[in-house]
Amino acid sequence: MASNRFVAFAIVAVVLPTFAMATEYFVGDDEGWKVGVNYSEWANGKVFRVGDKLVFKYGSPHNVYKVDGNGFKECKPSGDVYNNGNDTFILSEQGKKWYICGVNDHCEKGQKLVINVESDGSEPVPAPVPAPTPPKPAPVPASTPPPTQTPPSNDSYRIISSCYQIFVAAVVAMAVAAF
């Protein structure tokens, strides 16, 4: 009962923050997606994480292309066009993501966005894995000498003492026999 409740709590504790921390970013905030907004300024200081959403809101002349670094630099649209005016991208993996408007020279005029998506924070958990490696060499030399050191001293003590007992017993026996 108690352990079931604990497991349920643990699951909630692990899963809940993942949802709670997902953020929906409206590109350009109230300005939306258009010519005349500095999108590097908009992105500046924001932390985008895996699981967050990027929403492009805009009116009729514009659209969105998700391009690569080159397409961003050269304002070259490629791939699918998104043009419903409320285009939502779920940031599903880490790394740089580039978005441009493919209409006329809008991209050249600055209607382009580059962001860097960071880990959702659940990934630092594997980090402690390298830690167990260094302690490994320590137990090997540490545990090997004690077993070899301790038994001999005890064993030899035991052997010596039992030899002594036999010797004493023999002396006693001889003494008894002498009478």
Ligand SMILES: *[C@@H]1O[C@H](CO)[C@@H](O)[C@H](O)[C@H]1NC(C)=O
């Ligand atoms: C946009 O803002 C950044 C600073 O956040 C600045 O370096 C850059 O020159 C600006 N771009 C334009 C086109 O004004």
Ligand SMILES: *[C@@H]1O[C@H](CO)[C@@H](O)[C@H](O)[C@H]1NC(C)=O
């Ligand atoms: C726009 O997309 C967002 C995110 O998917 C959604 O929450 C919102 O309801 C949409 N708005 C409209 C007007 O479609």
Ligand SMILES: *[C@@H]1O[C@H](CO)[C@@H](O)[C@H](O)[C@H]1NC(C)=O
């Ligand atoms: C074995 O040796 C250790 C250290 O010399 C000693 O402390 C311990 O009492 C000994 N044990 C026996 C059973 O003689």
